[in-house]
Amino acid sequence: MRILGRVLLAVLLLLLLVGGVIAWYTAHPNLPEYSKPEKMVHLDQWSPADRETYYYTPQGTQVKGLRYDWFTHLEQPFNKDKFASPENLARFGFLIEPEQIGRAADDTLAATALTTTKNPGNLPVGFARHQDGETGAWYLDITCSACHTGELRYKGTAVRIDGGAAMHSIASTVPTLRGGAFGQALGASLASTYYVPWKFDRFAKGVLGDRYPKGKAALKRDVRNVLGTLLSTAWNDTHRGLYPTLEGPGRADAFGRIANSVFGDGIDASNYRVANAPVNYPQVWDIWKFDWVQWNGSAMQPMARNIGEALGVGATLRLFESDGKPVMGDERYASSVRLRDLYTLEETLKQLKPPTWPKAVFGDIDLKKASQGRALFQANCVYCHGPHVKEPGAADYIAPARVPEWRMKMVPTSEIGTDPTTADNIADHTFDVRPLKLKVEELKGMNVHLYPENDEKLDLSKISAAKGLAYVTAFVEQRAYRDAHISEAQQQEMNGYGLPIGVQELRAYKARPLDGIWATPPFLHNGSVPNLFQMLSPVAERDAQFWVGSFEYDPKFAGYRTERFPGGFLYKTSVTGNSNRGHEFRDGCRKDGVIGRALSPEERWALVEYLKVLGNPEYESKLAPNVPTPPWTPGPKCE
Known part of the structure; x- marks a missing residue:
């Protein structure tokens, strides 16, 4: 018995040690220190009012039920400093104005920052709030x-x-x-607040105000419930091994997380799928002109796309009763998504212009190189990247009210050769939605169109991610419109040009137009190429690993600086989902992602210089016309 007791004690001590180490690194994330810039420049992309609307209009999302005032009163685990202080959240990469540093949440910000009307908590870009219509509670809303x-x-x-x-x-x-992830550090702050009495007292006094101490017990119960949700999510994702490829700064497996949220969390645990294909966040200027969006070109309707994004970020969705039976009839699919706000965001984004090269900051453009680069772009790039503008009135014009309409070139993964994991997961992962008691005939009556059309009967025991999300989104959209008393005519307008919820499933990636591309490193869908010069180079000349998480820009190469720095994240292209192959200009036959002839270093520099001004009329008008350049050729025949 004595030996058994010692073994059990040793195991307990080992578990405590492991738990302590994990807790320490979670509470002390490996993050860069925030450095306040000497100057902040906002480019002339739209009006300050549009910017404020975009930054702080809520979508109806919730961070596991976290209240807005809880978030602003949380302390960091090992000190009294506020977790939501601008300088702390900026360490995670969230964006703030320099004027926000050192201001209390209820201060009025300087004219260069945003007013507290929409941002009362003095939080970073995208940290909004919304009020629950039934309880009146204000929730933290990541937009x-x-x-x-x-x-x-x-x-x-x-x-x-x-x-x-x-x-x-x-x-x-x-x-x-x-460490290093926002969710981990938030959980550590919430846990320390809940378990350390004096921390909870300070927190409760701040949250409750003149209702303290009467409401303290109820507040502690509510905090426990949210903490339990956070911890159960962490345990679920960890022990199931759902996200084996570390996302790091600037990336998330968005489609995989949305699918796991809707089908795994929302329906049945058997629907969880390994999400090992992180993508970087795409730029959103000009997207209202696109016929298809998402990296794999799977979505058509703007409202449905935005609802799906909101569900993935944390909008609530009621699918089952408390007894486990599916909600049926008109009570189905109640959610927290805010359709009018989503529509406001979509309409506001139509005003957003691509960024123009700030020569006062990064230096002027070499017009001679850029002129050569424009000729090279026309010969080697425009076939895929366009934009391919459809003439209004054409028989195949998708949305007559949308002018212009840009057609996206969808390039098969077998041709472009880039990491196929994202496209393959979306194509291959299927989900069992039979617990929802859906009827195939009912689904046929939904505003969901499959492209190309086919008569194949839906198998609800293994429906694809794209189709499954389209039907769930259609139900959510239908219910939300009814609850908001929005007329049929208004619905057509808010959906976006009266478009249906279109779905296509391709093992391909979208070749989007490249206006402003210089401002969006790193490159490829998975962020595996650090700058534009390497993007135009053979794979053998691209970095096999590099450091990310810094905002420091290299205007020559048009990309982030990639040397090691404190708190940086090492990106390894050898990891599943992280390959930097494909989209390669290299001599030889066109296969395995080789899409064009080798470009000399001088030609690559010329293309980089042109990509800094592509679509900018001020510079385009100064470039020399008709610069001779070798034409694109198909290359030798592949054996």
């Missing part, structure tokens, strides 16, 4: 601008890229010794 706003730093100046790619670490819920 689309959190992931689709970028920033570039150069010689002490920060250049904000509205609609660009974020470089934060928000997605991961799986504890690691490295």
Whole structure:
């Protein structure tokens, strides 16, 4: 018995040691220190009012039920500093104005920052709030601008890229010794607040105000419930091994997380699928012109796309009763998505222009090189990247009210050769939705169109991710419109040009137009190529690993600086989902992702210089016309 007791004690001590190590690294994430820029530059992409609307309009999402005032009063685990202080959240890569540093949540910000009307908690871009219609509670609402706003730093100046790619670490819920993810650190702060009495007292006084101490017991119960949800999510994602490829700053397996949220969390645990294909956050200027969106071109209707994104970020969705039976009839699919706000965001984004090269910050353009680069672009790039503008009135014009309409070139993964994991997962993963008691005939009556059309009967025991999300989204959309008393005519307008919820399933990636591409590093869908010069180089000349998480920009190469720095994340292209293969210009036959002839270093520099000004009339008008350049050729026949 004595030996058994010693063994059990040793096991207990080992578990405590492991738990302590995990807790320490979770509470002390390996993050860079925030450095306040000497100057902040906002480019002329739209009006300040549009920017404020985009930054702080809620979508109806919730962070596991976390209240807005709880978030602003949480302390960091080992000190009294607020977890939501701008300088702390900026360490995770969230974007703030320099003027926010050192201000209390109820201060009025300087004119260069945003007013507290929409941002009373003095929080970063994308941290909004919404009020529950039944309880009146205000919830923390992570909105689309959190992931689709970028920033570039150069010689002490920060250049904000509205609609660009974020470089934060928000997605991961799986504890690691490295730490560094927002969700892990939030859980550590919430746990320390709940379990440390004096911390909870300070928290309760701040949240409750003159209702303290009467409401303290109820508050502690509510905090326990949210903490339990966070911990159960972390345990679920960890022990199931759902996210084996570390996402790191600026990436998330968005489609995989949405599918796991809707089909796994929402329907049945058998529907969880390994999500090992992180993608970087795409820029969102001009997307209202696109016929198909998502990296794999799987979605058509703007409202459905936005509802799906909101569900993935944390909008609530009621599918089952408390007894486990599916909600039936008109009571189905109640959610927290806010259709009018989603429509406001979509309409506001139509005003967003691509960023133009800030020569006062990054230096002027070499017009001679850019002129050569334009000729090279026309010969080697425009076939895929266009834009391919459809003439209004054409028989196959999809949305007559949308002018212009850009057709996206969808390039099969077998041709482009880039990492296929994202496209393959979306094509191959299927889900069992039979617990919802859906009827195939009912689904046929939904506003969901499959492209191309086919008569194949739906198998609800193994429906694809794209189709399954389309039907769930259609039900959510239908219910939300009814609850909001929105007329049929208004629905058509809010959906986006009266478009149906279109679905196509391709093992392909979208070749989008490249206006403003210089402002969106790193490149390829998975962020595996650090700058534009390497993007135009053979794979053998691309970095096999590099450091990410810094905002420091290299205007020569048009990409982030990639040397090691404190708190950086090492991106390894050898990891599943992280390959930097494909989209390669190299001599030889056109296979395995080789799409064009080898470009000399001088030609690559010329293309990089042109990509800095593509679509900018001020510069385009200064470029020399008809610069001779070798034409694109198909290359030798592949054996």
